[in-house]
Amino acid sequence: MSAHESIPRSTWIFPALAALLYAAIVATHYEYAASSIAILFALVLLVILFGTVFAAVHHAEVIAHRIGEPYGTLLLTLAVTIIEVALIANMMLGHREVPTLARDTVFAVVMIVCNGLVGLCIFVGGLHYKEQDVQVSGASLYLSVLFTIATITLILPNYTLTAPGPVFSEAQLEFASVVTLLLYGVFVYTQTVRHRDYFVNRADGGVDSASLSSGMLALSGALLLVSLLAVVLLSKKFSLVVEATSAAIGAPPAFAGVAVALLILxxxxxxxxxxxxxxxxQKSINLALGSSLATIGLTVPAVAIAACVLDKQLILGLPQQNIVELVLTFALSALTFGTGRTNILFGLVHMMVFAVFLFLVFVP
Structure with missing residues (x-):
């Protein structure tokens, strides 16, 4: 059986289409501008980009299934974070500066994941099994690091005095980035080495290794790299599509952050x-909380480095309304995972908080 017959066709067709589309853009020197052709281009770009992101996550899952938990979910979150950093950097540091985009995207990821995705997973699981178990020790580690990093990067800039406004001074931004990377690095060490058992479903009995040939593993690894590279290269055109769409529908500035977060997640x-x-x-929570933690732990330092190198302004402090939503999410998450057992009511409450967040994006 050939390699192509062993994997879904879409998982290699979309990366190939993405590479061809990028080559065509470069060869024709195409510049996105409002027109009927631009609308067609935007539709083609979005379809190929979504397909390529799905392909990247599929190949990351194949590799993750081979290497077992918790390495598998860590690989998935890192792959998604690479895509996110590329999209944010291209949009924030492009021809039209958007200094709040990193903040809006990171905040949107936290709200979508910790309320929308977590709520839906708990609700769906509750409908099928009434109650489900999750490791309290693992969830507590996720939440403690996530709450700390989110507070440092998204709330604290509103209350520092060295630089006016909701921004860090250059020294503060560098220090916050180091602290953020250190916390995330120690968390990854804890997750993968020191306390792996905190993040594995006890019923699974540890590593979930699949019978996958070395050739298929190498193919998935190569296609994962191609998919990630294709998304990074096409992200600049995607940023132009988002900007044009926001202007056309009169969307608030935070809409761009939500759009990027939804594509990624x-x-x-x-x-x-x-x-x-x-x-x-447990795997659902690893994916959800892991992606939000990786988003803040890696995206903020990466964007901060780019902003410092290119001398761009980076606004991180959240408005008061968003701070209330973030604090509510913190408190609710602590209650949800505090007992280690969940049901549909916990899921519904999280989903309603997400609905409030989404509504207030458009009606602040």
Whole structure:
């Protein structure tokens, strides 16, 4: 059986289409501008980009299934974070500066993941199994690091005095980036080495290794790299499409952050919901909380470095309304995972908080 017959066709067709589309853009020197052709281009770009993101996550899942938990979910979150950093950097540091985009995207990821995705996974799992278990020790580590990094990067800039406004001074930004990377690095060490058992479903009995040939593993690894590279290269055109769409519908500035977050999180969300339906809520929580933690732990330092190198302004401090939503999410998450057992009511409450967040984006 050939390699192409062993994997879904879409997982190698979309990366190939993405590479061809980028080559065509470069060869024709195409510049996106409002027109009927631009609308067609935008539709083609979005379809190929979504397909390529799904392909990247599929190949990351194949590799993750081979290497087992918790390395598998860590690989998935890192792959998604690479895509996110590329999209944010291209949009924030492009021809039209958007200094709040990193903040809006990171905040949107936290709200989508910790309320929308977590709520939906718990709700779906509760409908099928009434109650599901999750490791309290693992969830507590996720939440403690996530709450700390989110407070440092998204709330604290509003209350520092060295630089006016909701921004860090250069020294403060560098220090916050180091602290953020250190916390995330120690968390990854804890997750993968020191306390692996905190992040594995006890019913699974540890590593979930699949019988995958070395050739197929190498193919998935190569296609994962191609998919990630294709998304990074096409992200600049995607940023132009988002900007044009926002202007056309009169959307608020935060809409761009939500759009980027939804594109990034969609395939990972499918994997998390599927795990909840299979009574593996632990994997769902690993994917959900892991992606939000990686988003803040890696995206903020990466964008901060780019902003410092290119001398761009980076606004991180959240408005008061968003701070209230973030604090509510912190408190609710602590209550949800505090007992280690979940049900549909916990899921519904999280989903309603997400609905409030989404509504207030358009009606602040």
């Amino acid at each position: 969609l395939p990972e969300s499918v994997a998390a919901i599927s795990a909840a339906r299979k009574d593996n809520l």
